[in-house]
Amino acid sequence: MAIEFLDPTHESGAAALAPAKRLASLKGATLGIVSNGKKGTKPFFDAFERELKERYGVARVVRTTKSNYSAPAEAEIMSEAERWQALVSGIGD
Amino acid sequence: MSIAQPATKPAGGLRSKRHRGDDFAAAQEYFHSRGWTDGLPVVPPTPPLVSACLEWALMPPGQLIGIEPVRSRPITAEKLAVNAVMAGCLPMHFPVVVAALTAMLQEPFLLHGATASTGGSAILIVVNGPIRAELGMCGSFNALGPSDRATTVIGRAIRLVLLNLLDARPGEIDRSTLGHPGKISYCVAEDEEGSPWLPLAEERGVPPGASAVTVLAAGAPRQLMNEWTTAPEEILDTYASEIRASMRHYSIWPGNYAIVVPPQLRAHFERAGWSKADVREYLHRKARVRRSEWRDCGKGSVVGDRGEREYAAFESPDDVLVVAAGGPAGGFGAVIPPWYGNKSRAVTMAIGACVDCEA
Numbered sequence: 499m500a501i502e503f504l505d506p507t508h509e510s511g512a513a514a515l516a517p518a519k520r521l522a523s524l525k526g527a528t529l530g531i532v533s534n535g536k537k538g539t540k541p542f543f544d545a546f547e548r549e550l551k552e553r554y555g556v557a558r559v560v561r562t563t564k565s566n567y568s569a570p571a572e573a574e575i576m577s578e579a580e581r582w583q584a585l586v587s588g589i590g591d
Numbered sequence: 592m593s594i595a596q597p598a599t600k601p602a603g604g605l606r607s608k609r610h611r612g613d614d615f616a617a618a619q620e621y622f623h624s625r626g627w628t629d630g631l632p633v634v635p636p637t638p639p640l641v642s643a644c645l646e647w648a649l650m651p652p653g654q655l656i657g658i659e660p661v662r663s664r665p666i667t668a669e670k671l672a673v674n675a676v677m678a679g680c681l682p683m684h685f686p687v688v689v690a691a692l693t694a695m696l697q698e699p700f701l702l703h704g705a706t707a708s709t710g711g712s713a714i715l716i717v718v719n720g721p722i723r724a725e726l727g728m729c730g731s732f733n734a735l736g737p738s739d740r741a742t743t744v745i746g747r748a749i750r751l752v753l754l755n756l757l758d759a760r761p762g763e764i765d766r767s768t769l770g771h772p773g774k775i776s777y778c779v780a781e782d783e784e785g786s787p788w789l790p791l792a793e794e795r796g797v798p799p800g801a802s803a804v805t806v807l808a809a810g811a812p813r814q815l816m817n818e819w820t821t822a823p824e825e826i827l828d829t830y831a832s833e834i835r836a837s838m839r840h841y842s843i844w845p846g847n848y849a850i851v852v853p854p855q856l857r858a859h860f861e862r863a864g865w866s867k868a869d870v871r872e873y874l875h876r877k878a879r880v881r882r883s884e885w886r887d888c889g890k891g892s893v894v895g896d897r898g899e900r901e902y903a904a905f906e907s908p909d910d911v912l913v914v915a916a917g918g919p920a921g922g923f924g925a926v927i928p929p930w931y932g933n934k935s936r937a938v939t940m941a942i943g944a945c946v947d948c949e950a
Contacts, residue, residue: 501618503635504607506627506673506755508664537893568704568934570661 518585525555527583532575534567539590546586603642604652605669622677626760629750629775633677644672647682648689656689657696659757661703666692666756674755678748683726684741686942687804688748691716694806694940695749701935705808706759711767712930714749715809715849716778717914718742719792720802722942728780734916735779735812735851735925746776771811779916785854786915788867794913795939802942807847807912808930813837818922821859826924827870831877833926834904838880839888844932845906850874851925853917871908878904912937 521527529550533539543561550556560582564571567589571579579585612618618635622628634640645652645668652669659666668689675688695702695714705712718728726741737743753759761767767774783790792803813836817829830850837848850870852860860870883898885891905911910933917923929935 500611500613501615501635501637502609502611503618503637504605504609504641504669504673506607506622506636506670506677506751508666508670508756508758509608510664566701566704566934568708568931569701570703 521584523555524550524584526557528558528560528581529556529584529586530560530562530579530582531586531588532571532579533561533563534589535563535565536567536590539563539588542590543588546588603638605638605641606652607641607669607673609638627751627755628677629747629754631747631775633751634679636673636676640676641669641672643682644675644680644685645669648685650689656692659696659702660698662757664757666696666752670756671752674751675744675748678751679740679744680748681744684745684748687716687718687722687726687741687745688752690804690940690942690944691745691749691806692752693944694804694938697938697940699936700806700808700938702757703764705930705935706753706757707764707766708930709766709768710810710931711770711774712808712810712935713771713773713777714746714753715773715807715927716742716746716749717791717805717807717849717912718745718778718780718802719783719790719797719805720942721800722802723780723783730780730782730916731785732918734782734853734918737776738779742778742780743776746773746778749778750774750776773809773811777809779851779914782854782915782917786857787861788857788913788915791912791914792939792941794867795937797939797941803939804942805912805937805939807849807927807937808935809849810837810841810928810930812851812925812927815924815926816922817856817924821862823860823863823865823869824873826856826859827873828877830924830926831874831904834874834878834928835880835884837926837928838878838902838904839884839890841928842931843880843882843885843902845903845910846929846932846934847910847912847937848878848904848929849912849914849927849937851914851916851927853915853921853923854919855922856924857915867913868908870913871905871911874911875903875905875908906933
């Protein structure tokens with residue numbers, strides 16, 4: 499016997515958030531790194547920052563850290579991010 | 592393929608997309624193929640079954656249960672009921688599912704973090720009040736396992752909600768390294784009748800006689816045993832030792848640990864006149880470690896110069912959740928650790944309570 503049943507998912511379709519516009523180049527850009535604050539992020543992002551500057555010509559790297567690595571970044575960080583051309587949200591364990 | 596998606600008109604106010612299977616088996620495969628189940632069969636959420644849940648709870652389908660804040664994901668009563676039916680819930684179980692999810696959506700619970708973290712926690716639901724008897728919940732034998740129909744399906748409903756409404760599927764939003772079996776279902780009814788202690792919910796501010804849930808983002812139970820003393824202090828030293836082990840081996844940060852105390856151990860507290868408050872106070876004092884202890888368990892590299900610093904498992908005695916549950920025989924108990932310190936807080940919610948309603 500045929501069964502009709504209801505969809506269990508949220509059905510909200512594509513995420514309301516669209517990816518940010520891609521940059522053609524990082525040269526001269528200000529780039530923010532939002533760390534989740536875990537210990538492993540420090541050496542990784544140190545190396546990452548060097549690579550960004552030396553290989554890609556990033557002008558300035560702003561390093562910030564969330565106060566709770568399991569929660570979204572604070573409003574102050576997101577506000578500051580509006581002044582950056584690119585952002586890397588990084589986690590580390 | 593025996594599944595079609597008819598464009599039938601909504602009936603009874605239900606707005607979910609409708610699917611159709613040739614038979615029960617086809618419906619099961621459809622759910623599995625879409626990743627809509629936890630791996631177990633589901634009850635197909637037919638419109639009459641979903642409507643019955645909503646009618647029991649006196650909720651219109653579009654009633655907003657809450658919004659998951661990180662992803663701005665609204666959760667309606669209809670979608671909650673669909674998943675509850677799938678888990679095996681009867682209409683009378685549904686208000687408990689509503690209360691549990693409402694509690695989980697409160698800000699201190701940090702739902703997104705708790706369900707996405709590599710730490711792999713599950714949602715522990717402790718049920719208090721008269722609804723336990725109405726639903727045939729059993730806080731006795733096998734209390735932390737599949738003890739009865741109601742606790743099993745209510746716990747499972749919450750897992751299916753996380754899967755289907757918040758995309759907390761393994762490898763998607765759920766990034767658990769290991770997880771644990773409580774992620775299938777993790778619900779326990781407190782044995783209020785078998786204990787003179789205050790029910791957990793009442794200790795946490797719910798009026799006597801009201802039914803309530805307490806939710807905790809929790810690790811797996813850590814079972815302990817001490818059948819060789821009648822002294823409350825010694826019994827609690829075993830619990831404190833287990834909590835310290837969790838602090839040393841897992842996370843040193845303070846948070847809501849639940850302790851589960853079955854009747855054989857409870858009897859010693861009762862004879863000695865110890866209340867839950869006494870238990871909480873004792874554990875608050877005793878469940879402490881020094882950072883230097885990490886050297887004994889392979890974590891010496893992160894002791895640093897803070898070896899003598901003392902870490903308490905509880906910021907306050909109020910953070911200890913004491914739950915009376917378990918079968919009558921056996922000097923066992925359990926410590927249920929928090930997901931990760933106090934990043935997520937236990938939340939207690941009366942069943943039928945309306946959050947954000949005007950007085």
